[in-house]
Amino acid sequence: xxxxxxxxxxxxxxxxxxxxxxxxxxxxxxxxxxxxxxxxxxxxxxxxxxxxxxxxxxxxxxxxxxxxxxxxxxxxxxxxxxxxxxxxxxxxxxxxxxxxxxxxxxxxxxxxxxxxxxxxxxxxxxxxxxxxxxxxxxxxxxxxxxxxxxxxxxxxxxxxxxxxxxxxxxxxxxxxxxxxxxxxxxxxxxxxxxxxxxxxxxxxxxxxxxxxxxxxxxxxxxxxxxxxxxxxxxxxxxxxxxxxxxxxxxxxxxxxxxxx
Numbered sequence: 001x002x003x004x005x006x007x008x009x010x011x012x013x014x015x016x017x018x019x020x021x022x023x024x025x026x027x028x029x030x031x032x033x034x035x036x037x038x039x040x041x042x043x044x045x046x047x048x049x050x051x052x053x054x055x056x057x058x059x060x061x062x063x064x065x066x067x068x069x070x071x072x073x074x075x076x077x078x079x080x081x082x083x084x085x086x087x088x089x090x091x092x093x094x095x096x097x098x099x100x101x102x103x104x105x106x107x108x109x110x111x112x113x114x115x116x117x118x119x120x121x122x123x124x125x126x127x128x129x130x131x132x133x134x135x136x137x138x139x140x141x142x143x144x145x146x147x148x149x150x151x152x153x154x155x156x157x158x159x160x161x162x163x164x165x166x167x168x169x170x171x172x173x174x175x176x177x178x179x180x181x182x183x184x185x186x187x188x189x190x191x192x193x194x195x196x197x198x199x200x201x202x203x204x205x206x207x208x209x210x211x212x213x214x215x216x217x218x219x220x221x222x223x224x225x226x227x228x229x230x231x232x233x234x235x236x237x238x239x240x241x242x243x244x245x246x247x248x249x250x251x252x253x254x255x256x257x258x259x260x
Contacts, residue, residue: 012038037062165239169246 007024008017009031018027037059041047047055 009035011035034059034063037066162239166242169242172246173249 004019004021005024005027006017006019007027008015009028010016011031011034016031018031020027041055041059041062047058050058
């Protein structure tokens with residue numbers, strides 16, 4: 001069972017004892033409101049001249065007017081509260097959706113950051129490999145240039161040696177080439193050359209003359225053989241071939257010189 005609270009209040013200059021389940025402050029507040037309404041209406045000119053019933057009705061009507069205005073205001077506030085709750089719910093929904101989008105964007109940003117770091121690492125690796133390849137290419141280019149220079153020097157040296165060997169062979173061939181006697185024309189007797197007049201010798205000397213004539217004819221045959229040979233196709237001669245030919249020419253020249 002609820003307990004009642006009692007308190008004395010002042011309304012229109014009179015003291016009343018009020019009781020209720022509300023606390024004393026609330027009772028004093030309601031009594032103060034009624035007393036204030038009485039004082040407002042009694043301050044209106046001519047209100048106090050009206051009958052007591054009229055005055056009570058007017059006070060009650062003013063209190064009812066305040067009540068309905070407060071009720072309308074309360075309803076408006078309730079509607080405003082409902083509207084604000086709806087807006088708050090919509091804002092909360094948008095906030096949740098925005099948070100979800102933000103989380104998705106942050107997650108995508110983290111993934112992109114990881115990809116960016118991997119790409120940066122890969123680019124750094126490729127840059128290092130590119131630098132290594134560049135250094136290798138520079139080293140290979142330098143080695144190739146050195147090899148080309150060395151090859152050119154070797155080629156020049158071999159060409160120089162080949163020219164020297166050819167010059168030596170040509171000089172040896174020109175110096176040691178035996179003099180070839182001119183062949184007699186057809187129908188004429190070959191002229192061997194002037195010989196000193198010798199005293200008549202026995203037949204042995206004749207035989208010696210025949211042997212010398214035979215030797216001269218043999219030499220002419222040996223000399224005339226290369227002229228009868230068919231011309232061979234001209235082809236490049238190596239250094240060894242030149243040296244060999246020079247040696248053969250020197251030997252041949254020495255042989256003919258010894259026989260003469």
